[in-house]
Amino acid sequence: MQLDSALLDALAALPVWQGFTLLVVSGLFLAALVNVLGDRYMRRVTERIDGEVDDIVLRAVHTGLYLTLAVGGLYAGTQVYEVSPDVAVPLEAGTLSVVIVVWMLLLIRTGRRVSSRITDSRYIDRQVVPILQNVWSALVSGLGIFLLLVLWDIDVTPLLASAGVIGIIVGLAARDTLANFFGSLSLYLDGTYKVGDFVVLETGERGRVEDISVRSTVIRTRDDILVTVPNATLNSAAIVNESTPKRKRRIRVPIGVAYGSDIDQVEAILLDVAEYEDLVIERPKPRVRFREFGGSSLNFELLCWVSNPALTARATHKLNSEIYHRFQAEGVEIPFPQRDVSLSVADVPGDLFGRESTEVPTDAGRDET
Template identity: 60%
Template sequence: MANAASYVNAAWEWILSLPRWQGFLLLVLGTVVLAKLVQIGGDLLIRRATKRIPTEVDDIVFETIHPPLYVTVVLVGSYLSVLGLGMAPDTTAQVEALVLSILVVLWALTLTKLGRKVSNELTENSHVDAQVVPIFQNIWSVLVVAVSIYLLLAFWEIDPTPFLASAGIIGIVIGFAARDTIANFFGSIALYFDGTYKVGDYIVLESGERGRVEDISIRSTVIRTRDDMLVTVPNSVLNAARIINESTPERERRVRIAVGVAYGSDPDAVEETLLGVAEAEALAIERPKPRVRLRSFGDSALQYELLCWVNDPVLRGRATHELNTEVYKALRATDIEIPFPQRVVSFGDEQSPEAPLSHGEGVPEAVDD
């Protein structure tokens, strides 16, 4: 390393010893040659490095930063060439600020373009959820622009303090005016990282509304209900609410069919009948197996429950209808009674000696048969 540095210093001193125009031309020529070497060597390295990587993201990155890299080499070489002319320190400082400013603008445009290309690639190939890619793309662009502006101010020795103070005041005003939008923005990020739901999931909200997630944007989530209506809910509300995702971890969902049969019915016959209905239902899956449970002894009936599963939570309503219909038919076919709720009201023929009542208090007068 020390030998290399000594060689570089010796070469630089030799260039400075030449006439200015010769040194300038030599440096410019060396810069062009170096840029060409970077181009040829960079192409070879890019092909070799990207050949083993399956995705197209690496190709996009290398292809995007390759041209500005050539320009950077040329600009730096040109700056060194100008230094060899022996200009005044003030002029040299201005040239340096100009070259650095051009480099900052060049790389800011390159990085912004790179973020847009990478986000489009990720969206098209579904490596990342399409709804969250624009969020990170906008954050990336804002960071690149902010850093670039700060560097430009620093290169030209402009005090950024007044701009920062003004930006702080403007930021506070915008924050109060757009607090709901900002809350929705951060709510969408939180929902994404928590993995609460994704497009296509069937969810149930605290308000009782249920439906399939149709779209997730930076501001809100759109849900299609069972009535085929689109409900738009702000992400800030969903981020703070209790949400039931019926599509995870598995899409299979259980259907419960409550059945009441008369006292005196054969329990084995009831269970066999209900299981036969579940096994014959096309919407009910075989695994897990359907099952029957005697839940309680009701006032008028034995309370059974038929449990079976469907492939998708959207099918629960239709499966419930089909099973209820077939259970009713099956119980009638097997003469298993579904009792009505019964209440017995009796009237005494004799007045109670413990609580005698007069006819005027609303007790009907006894009539002899």
Template identity: 60%
Template sequence: MFTGQSLPADPSAALAEFERTLAALPDWQALVVIVVLSLAVARLVQVGGDRVITRITRRIDGEVDDIVLRGIHPAGYVTVVLVGAYLAREPIGLNGALDLQVAATILSVLTVIWGLTLVRVGRKVSHELTTTEVVDQSVVPIFQNVWSFLVISVSSFLLLTYWNIDITPLLASAGILGIVIGLAARDTIANFFGSIALYFDGTYRVGDYIVLESGERGRVEDVSIRSTVIRTRDDILVTIPNARLNSATVVNESAPDRERRIRIPVGVAYGSDLDHVEETLLGVAEAESLVQERPTPRVRVRGFGDSSVDVELLCWIRDPVLRGRATHLLNKGVYAAFMETGIEIPFPQRDVHVVDGAATVTDAGAGLAGEEAEAVGDDD
């Protein structure tokens, strides 16, 4: 066929020369050539593709590239075989109607294979991303659902085009059906757009500790297109619709940094040495391993109460989940240190004095009188 002739340098010219040579052969020989070449190229793609994929993925960090390349690899050599079957129609000499049906069938099979392959690859990539820190995990479920929707939509459009189905009536029906579905599923749609708004606003992501308006506090376990799941400190999973979270006040204790400041309020008796109190509280914070060295702990005098001087120990912990435990340990440490150093923690006291049948009630704390109230008693 090409004996004694040099192949054209231009690929398009080479393809044209191949077509002319193929057309000069008898139909059965042309059919054999097409089938043999398609199977040979498919085998080459199958074997050579494995080697190329192994060489490429070895140089790239992560598993996403491996998932994508190995996912589309089987569809690649199946595509070569189907393309060979598509080109084999001409040598067979099918009539016009049958030829169109065979061509539409081959293209439909090819479209379905690639559609299923791309959806499957998208799911595997999403699963891989949820187990790593490559991207923000809150966007992964949204990416997976949008990707699947786009692939299925494009595949459906191509299938209708192959079979010459007029989609204009379908679009009109879809418009009416869309209105009906929109009214029936308005909550679902609101949750979907709520999830998108929460992501782009950066409200929270998987792993963050959030506090809701209802007072519930927990770790974000999952963010889907419909709802957000948090695990409370009681190890209970709470599911909240995204539309509700999008319109509510959400406190993210993990942003912008995971370090959180905790407050340990305590009252000391009037007359206490405040410098000594401050030194004692800082010693308690320094001795606690859960307290961060930076920022350094500090003590603030907040005010003068009825029975005590109100003091507050401020210190930082590395993660909001440690707040309860750190508060517990610091309270125990403060109480023990005050008992050891003789610093008094006062409590409200009430003294009753009876003079000539009249009772005088006096609130007092730590030796300091508070407000007084008089009450007239009955003579017995």
């Protein structure tokens, strides 16, 4: 405190123009010192950290710091000597406004550069990066404008009230858009799916996720049709992600054989078919399960795995075809449902078999009068 008082007394002893100039030059000198020494120290720090995000952030902070020091000398001069030139813009408010605008622009620019560097990050999905960038820019711009209004003694109460009314109107008019926006954030934060995953919707449609935007998700079905589903709908629906936690998927192939078949032979044939099928992976190993005694067949199930959920239908087709050929070659009978219908001849009209009826009309032989 004594040092500050002595410094202020020394500055006050100088003529106004000399003390004001001294403070301005001191601010510029400190800015140049930070610019030179800060660059050297920043390089040493950023070389130890992987990635480019730290370089971008430190450069922005470094630039804003020496610009603030350069303008700070001018602001200090206005405070010490109460310099107030005859201009429309107050010098104190003008210098602080420059600092606020500089930091606002630097932070917005830093957000854009960081977002362009993390699109391929394994920690953040590239689909949500534009959303975060827009939210960051809106927050920084809103805070900067609010500080400028307060600095220039502009009453923000009417503006806040108007903004609240406008927000309610916009919210009611764009509730579907807002629901989709927050739905996309929820889907991302929950990690429900990502681009490239195979999903099954509640409607039964199954396909690959092609794109995730702020409003909707695009899914390419197995019929090569693009289906666009709003994110709000997906956020409240049950979705089966066939690509998580691993991409390999188990398929089930049900088979029925006739009663009297050798079940050991059937199991050996099924395992042999699965072993020589290229689409079936070795680990986990294929298995066969004898499920039940059916109405007309012994029901088995072949369980095996494929490397990608997109291969399930194709692998099932090839396994069914090969199983049918092997059963024919090995003499294993595949039964089909049969129904026995018994008819009693006494209950069937005689003319049904082409015979004339032996019944005599009740009025036969009577004379007409």
